[in-house]
Amino acid sequence: FLFLAENTFCSGDHVSWHSPLDNSESRIQHMLLTEDPQMQPVQTPFGVVTFLQIVGVCTEELHAAQQWNGQGILELLRTVPLAGGPWLITDMRRGETIFEIDPHLQERVDKGIETDGSNLSGVSAKCAWDDLSRPPEDDEDSRSICIGTQPRRLSGKDTEQIRETLRRGLEINSKPVLPPINAQRQNGLNHDRAPSRKDSLESESSAAIIPHELIRTRQLESVHLKFNQESGALIPLCLRGRLLHGRHFTYKSITGDTAITFVSTGVEGAFATEEHPYAAHGPWLQILLTEEFVERMLEDLEDLNSPEEFKLPKEYSWPEKKLKVSILPDAVFDNPLH
Numbered sequence: 001f002l003f004l005a006e007n008t009f010c011s012g013d014h015v016s017w018h019s020p021l022d023n024s025e026s027r028i029q030h031m032l033l034t035e036d037p038q039m040q041p042v043q044t045p046f047g048v049v050t051f052l053q054i055v056g057v058c059t060e061e062l063h064a065a066q067q068w069n070g071q072g073i074l075e076l077l078r079t080v081p082l083a084g085g086p087w088l089i090t091d092m093r094r095g096e097t098i099f100e101i102d103p104h105l106q107e108r109v110d111k112g113i114e115t116d117g118s119n120l121s122g123v124s125a126k127c128a129w130d131d132l133s134r135p136p137e138d139d140e141d142s143r144s145i146c147i148g149t150q151p152r153r154l155s156g157k158d159t160e161q162i163r164e165t166l167r168r169g170l171e172i173n174s175k176p177v178l179p180p181i182n183a184q185r186q187n188g189l190n191h192d193r194a195p196s197r198k199d200s201l202e203s204e205s206s207a208a209i210i211p212h213e214l215i216r217t218r219q220l221e222s223v224h225l226k227f228n229q230e231s232g233a234l235i236p237l238c239l240r241g242r243l244l245h246g247r248h249f250t251y252k253s254i255t256g257d258t259a260i261t262f263v264s265t266g267v268e269g270a271f272a273t274e275e276h277p278y279a280a281h282g283p284w285l286q287i288l289l290t291e292e293f294v295e296r297m298l299e300d301l302e303d304l305n306s307p308e309e310f311k312l313p314k315e316y317s318w319p320e321k322k323l324k325v326s327i328l329p330d331a332v333f334d335n336p337l338h
Contacts, residue, residue: 012070028056056090118241122250125231126333133221219276222322232327
């Protein structure tokens with residue numbers, strides 16, 4: 001899949017696998033990625049080869065990495081011999097999380113989340129969006145996905161231009177700058193990168209943003225966002241860990257070029273503005289949320305923190321903001337035409 005999608009993994013990334021890695025009854029059901037502590041990078045005629053190590057983690061540790069950052073959780077794992085120790089050796093028989101082994105570690109994570117927010121800037125997702133402010137048959141410049149109907153297609157030239165831009169990846173620097181979007185593997189996650197990394201795709205300005213000449217940017221009056229349950233469960237993280245810290249968060253569809261980016265008022269380079277908070281640039285929808293509205297949404301979406309307690313489909317609506325969010329079963333996205 002990585003070769004087909006032309007994606008790469010980096011240290012600090014994580015993969016939500018949702019199944020024991022050895023097909024047993026183990027609690028180790030997800031993965032963090034880190035630089036191999038023994039295999040040093042190798043220079044080859046084709047470039048530098050960096051070796052990554054897969055570290056198996058429990059669901060609670062995965063969620064902590066999402067809410068805070070993968071590197072922070074890796075450092076905590078190194079301090080717990082039963083959870084990997086300095087070499088981060090995965091023991092599939094481990095039956096306790098690091099927070100059960102040492103409850104004080106949860107305090108360190110909570111403090112890190114409060115201070116730093118989340119460095120998770122994007123996630124592959126089952127998602128779609130509809131432009132409710134125009135008739136569905138008006139597809140002259142539309143790229144919103146209508147579940148239950150044939151998805152509208154871009155021209156071959158536009159599609160290739162956007163795909164080329166999407167390959168450049170998510171990025172962020174000291175000034176929150178909205179970057180282009182990168183298609184990631186299913187369940188693979190994007191993170192803010194250190195500016196010194198060659199493959200971080202960092203930009204010193206907003207010049208790397210998708211060129212506006214590719215497709216006309218449209219201001220939308222009303223939008224409907226659709227997510228599956230796993231993606232919807234990350235909305236509170238997006239709002240609390242990213243937007244309230246002046247950052248952005250992107251949902252990138254695993255089935256196409258469609259993307260939804262939430263931005264705060266502190267993000268530079270966005271084509272969504274406070275005057276026009278919903279804007280689409282081809283398949284890319286941006287939604288600008290003020291801090292006041294974010295706080296309200298967090299209250300209204302509180303039950304997303306316990307997704308096992310509600311039944312699908314689930315709908316949230318803010319009529320005065322002309323915004324609707326639906327949490328739908330996976331089958332809706334797996335069979336969009338049925």
